[in-house]
Amino acid sequence: MTAQLKVGKRILHLRNDLGLSQEKLALKADIDRTYLTGVENGKRNISIKNIEKICKALEISLKDFFNDNLFDLN
Amino acid sequence: MTAQLKVGKRILHLRNDLGLSQEKLALKADIDRTYLTGVENGKRNISIKNIEKICKALEISLKDFFNDNLFDLN
DNA sequence: TTTAATTGTGACTTAAAGTCCGTTGACTTA
DNA sequence: TAAGTCAACGGACTTTAAGTCACAATTAAA
Numbered sequence: 296m297t298a299q300l301k302v303g304k305r306i307l308h309l310r311n312d313l314g315l316s317q318e319k320l321a322l323k324a325d326i327d328r329t330y331l332t333g334v335e336n337g338k339r340n341i342s343i344k345n346i347e348k349i350c351k352a353l354e355i356s357l358k359d360f361f362n363d364n365l366f367d368l369n
Numbered sequence: 370m371t372a373q374l375k376v377g378k379r380i381l382h383l384r385n386d387l388g389l390s391q392e393k394l395a396l397k398a399d400i401d402r403t404y405l406t407g408v409e410n411g412k413r414n415i416s417i418k419n420i421e422k423i424c425k426a427l428e429i430s431l432k433d434f435f436n437d438n439l440f441d442l443n
Numbered sequence: 444t445t446t447a448a449t450t451g452t453g454a455c456t457t458a459a460a461g462t463c464c465g466t467t468g469a470c471t472t473a
Numbered sequence: 474t475a476a477g478t479c480a481a482c483g484g485a486c487t488t489t490a491a492g493t494c495a496c497a498a499t500t501a502a503a
Binding site: 445447448449450454456457458462465466470472 | 500
């Protein structure tokens with residue numbers, strides 16, 4: 296699994312926890328809804344700036360965002 | 370402090386722990402030497418793919434890379 | 444079973460990422 | 474003082490992520 300897909304899965308999971316639609320989250324993060332779709336599906340090689348934007352909208356630190364088994368070695 | 374700068378500081382710190390020069394690490398990570406300089410100095414908005422490349426070269430997981438006070442909530 | 448909300452896709456432009464060439468200055472050691 | 478390593482920087486490129494759009498497809502709910 297690529298890193299992009301891991302990031303996408305993580306965002307999807309956290310977004311569902313908050314009960315937000317892609318559109319609501321995209322608005323909150325000030326990014327395009329269809330871009331967020333691409334990120335969640337691992338189609339976009341997202342940058343640290345946009346990861347940070349999304350983390351802020353998800354109300355989570357970068358530390359906690361990556362603190363998941365997904366991001367363990369292999 | 371921007372997320373880019375935090376990433377740069379983290380890479381620098383881990384690189385020094387391993388006693389590697391920028392050039393050695395860049396070679397190991399298969400990225401450009403001058404690009405790594407920019408990343409370490411917080412001038413580059415690095416993507417998740419390249420963060421992963423550098424983490425592999427630093428022999429650390431993404432989870433551990435971001436498991437640092439730098440990446441706590443403000 | 445139509446309507447409405449939500450998510451996914453392809454294609455595109457443009458702004459920036461990333462590479463490759465080199466130079467410079469600081470520091471170290473022979 | 475010459476030679477080497479290292480980090481930072483710059484110009485000129487090529488490649489790719491960011492960002493947007495119209496529309497299709499899926500799901501929920503009425």
